[in-house]
Amino acid sequence: MNAEELIKTVEGTLINPDADLSKEIKGGCGADLMSDVLASIQPEAVLLTGLCNPQVVRTAQMADVSAIVLVRGKLPPQETIDLANNERIPLITSPYGMFELCGRLYQNGLKSFESSVADGDCSCEQFS
Amino acid sequence: MxxxxxxxxxxxxxxxxxxxxxxxxxxxxxxxxxxxxxxxxxxxxxxxxxxxxxxxxxxxxxxxxxxxxxxxxxxxxxxxxxxxxxxxxxxxxxxxxxxxxxxxxxxxxxxxxxxxxxxxxxxxxxxxxxxxxxxxxxxxxxxxxxxxLKVLQSKTQEEEMRRYRASHLFEDIESDRTSLILRYTIKQHDFVHGGAASSNIKRALLRLGASPQIARRCSIAIYEAEINLIIHTNNGGIIRVEIEPHQITIDVTDDGPGIADVEQAMKPGYSTASEEIRELGFGAGMGLANIARCVDSMKLESVLGKGTRLRMKINLESKDTLGESNPNSMEKR
CATH class of the missing domain: 3.10.580.10 (CBS-domain)
Incomplete structure (x- = not known):
C-alpha cells in the first residue's frame, strides 16, 4: 500500500505536506505505549496511535516506520509537526478510532507488522 | 512551478x-x-x-x-x-x-x-x-x-559524499585499535528533545556504512536508554558510544537515584513510571527488555542512591564493518 492509498483508506488528512510519501507501507502496528511499539514493530509499517507528542515521531524514526496515523481526529502540537517535517515522516490524522482503523487497513490487505511476544525471546548475553 | x-x-x-x-x-x-x-x-x-x-x-x-x-x-x-x-x-x-x-x-x-x-x-x-x-x-x-534542480542534485551529492567519506573514515588511519567516540548529555524530564541523541547516532551510523538493520537495532536500544535517563534520573546522564570497525559499545551512566532491584527491573512489563509518564506513552515496562532484544550483550549495574550504569555491545560481522569499505557503503554510493 502506498501513502496515497493509506490516506484514502483511513479517510485521513496529511498534516505535514513536506513528508516523504514515496515509502511503501508493508504492514501495520497499533499501540499507545512507545516501548510496545519498539518491542514489536517491524520496519516499513504504518503506526496507528492515539499519542501526539514528539516521541511518536522519534519512535517512528528509530523503528523505520513509513507513516504515522493519529486516531480519533487528534491534532498534534507544533513540536511534533516540526519533527515530522524534519524527518519527513508522513503524519496523518483520521477521524476514526483505533479498532475501526486497524479493521479497515486489515480488510484492505495490510498485514500485521506486530511481532508476537512469543517470538521476542531475549538472545542477549551477559556483558563481557 | x-x-x-x-x-x-x-x-x-x-x-x-x-x-x-x-x-x-x-x-x-x-x-x-x-x-x-x-x-x-x-x-x-x-x-x-x-x-x-x-x-x-x-x-x-x-x-x-x-x-x-x-x-x-x-x-x-x-x-x-x-x-x-x-x-x-x-x-x-x-x-x-x-x-x-x-x-x-x-x-x-x-x-x-x-x-x-x-x-x-x-x-x-x-x-x-x-x-x-x-x-x-x-x-x-x-x-x-x-x-x-541543480541545487537539489548537488545537495543529494553532498549527502552521498558525506556517506562515502565517513564510510571509509578508518581506512587511512593506522593504530593498534582505532575508534570513534560520540558523547551526548541528556537532561532529565526533557521530553521535547528526548530522542535527539539517538536520532543523531542513527544518522552517524548510517553515514559510517551501517546496514539499516544494525542502525535500527542500535538506535532502538539507545533510544530506550535515553528515555530512561529522561524519565528516571535526578540530574540526567551521559550516553557514550564507541564505534569500532567490528563493534559498537554503548555506555549510559547517571548519578541517581539508582535501581532498587535490577533483576526485577529487567522483567518485561515491570515499571516504576508515574501515571504522568504513562500518559506520555512511556512506562510500559518494556524498555530494558527491548534493549536486551536489540543488543548482543548488556550489563546493568546500579547502586541505590548512587547511580546506574548500562553497558551494551553490538558485534558487527565483516559485511557490516563501520568506517571501512563494506557492501553497505558501496551500495549507498
Missing amino acids: NATSNRSTVVLTDQQAESITRSEELAYELRISEVMTRNVRAASPEMQMKDVVEIFRKTGISGMPVTENDHLIGIISMEDIFHCLMEGDLNAYTTQYMTPNPYTVKDVDLVVEALKVFVATGVGRLPVVDTEGKLSGIITKGDITRGL
Missing part, C-alpha cells in the same frame, strides 16, 4: 512530494542572481522593429528587454511583435511597440519573489535589475526550474 498551488493539496504523487516541496523551500534560500540568465542581449531605442524580428527569428528567443544607457526602459514580447506586424509597421522604432515600465525583479531578491510575480501577472519572463536599476539579466520559469 507555482509557489502557492501545492501547499494545501492533501495527496501528491511521490515525485511531486519529493521535489516540489523541497524546491519550494529552496525558493526561499536561493537568490534570483543565482538562477537568472546573464549577458542578455538588449535592444536600444534607436533599433527598428524589423531588427528585433530578425533577432527573434535567428536566435529563437521570444522576448527582449530594451535599455537606454544600461537602464531598463521596456520589454518586447511576441505579443508586441504581432501588434507591429498587424500594423505593417516594421520600420518603427522599438520604443513605439515595446511594453514600457515592465514588471521587474531585483537580482538580490529571493527566487520566491520572482515566482510571486509570475503567478500574479501571468508574464513569461521578467527582466532582472540591480540596485541601481541597470539590467543585469532575465529570468523565466525555466531558469528557476533549472536552478532548483
Whole structure:
C-alpha cells in the first residue's frame, strides 16, 4: 500500500505536506505505549496511535516506520509537526478510532507488522 | 512551478512530494542572481522593429528587454511583435511597440519573489535589475526550474559524499585499535528533545556504512536508554558510544537515584513510571527488555542512591564493518 492509498483508506488528512510519501507501507502496528511499539514493530509499517507528542515521531524514526496515523481526529502540537517535517515522516490524522482503523487497513490487505511476544525471546548475553 | 498551488493539496504523487516541496523551500534560500540568465542581449531605442524580428527569428528567443544607457526602459514580447506586424509597421522604432515600465525583479531578491510575480501577472519572463536599476539579466520559469534542480542534485551529492567519506573514515588511519567516540548529555524530564541523541547516532551510523538493520537495532536500544535517563534520573546522564570497525559499545551512566532491584527491573512489563509518564506513552515496562532484544550483550549495574550504569555491545560481522569499505557503503554510493 502506498501513502496515497493509506490516506484514502483511513479517510485521513496529511498534516505535514513536506513528508516523504514515496515509502511503501508493508504492514501495520497499533499501540499507545512507545516501548510496545519498539518491542514489536517491524520496519516499513504504518503506526496507528492515539499519542501526539514528539516521541511518536522519534519512535517512528528509530523503528523505520513509513507513516504515522493519529486516531480519533487528534491534532498534534507544533513540536511534533516540526519533527515530522524534519524527518519527513508522513503524519496523518483520521477521524476514526483505533479498532475501526486497524479493521479497515486489515480488510484492505495490510498485514500485521506486530511481532508476537512469543517470538521476542531475549538472545542477549551477559556483558563481557 | 507555482509557489502557492501545492501547499494545501492533501495527496501528491511521490515525485511531486519529493521535489516540489523541497524546491519550494529552496525558493526561499536561493537568490534570483543565482538562477537568472546573464549577458542578455538588449535592444536600444534607436533599433527598428524589423531588427528585433530578425533577432527573434535567428536566435529563437521570444522576448527582449530594451535599455537606454544600461537602464531598463521596456520589454518586447511576441505579443508586441504581432501588434507591429498587424500594423505593417516594421520600420518603427522599438520604443513605439515595446511594453514600457515592465514588471521587474531585483537580482538580490529571493527566487520566491520572482515566482510571486509570475503567478500574479501571468508574464513569461521578467527582466532582472540591480540596485541601481541597470539590467543585469532575465529570468523565466525555466531558469528557476533549472536552478532548483541543480541545487537539489548537488545537495543529494553532498549527502552521498558525506556517506562515502565517513564510510571509509578508518581506512587511512593506522593504530593498534582505532575508534570513534560520540558523547551526548541528556537532561532529565526533557521530553521535547528526548530522542535527539539517538536520532543523531542513527544518522552517524548510517553515514559510517551501517546496514539499516544494525542502525535500527542500535538506535532502538539507545533510544530506550535515553528515555530512561529522561524519565528516571535526578540530574540526567551521559550516553557514550564507541564505534569500532567490528563493534559498537554503548555506555549510559547517571548519578541517581539508582535501581532498587535490577533483576526485577529487567522483567518485561515491570515499571516504576508515574501515571504522568504513562500518559506520555512511556512506562510500559518494556524498555530494558527491548534493549536486551536489540543488543548482543548488556550489563546493568546500579547502586541505590548512587547511580546506574548500562553497558551494551553490538558485534558487527565483516559485511557490516563501520568506517571501512563494506557492501553497505558501496551500495549507498
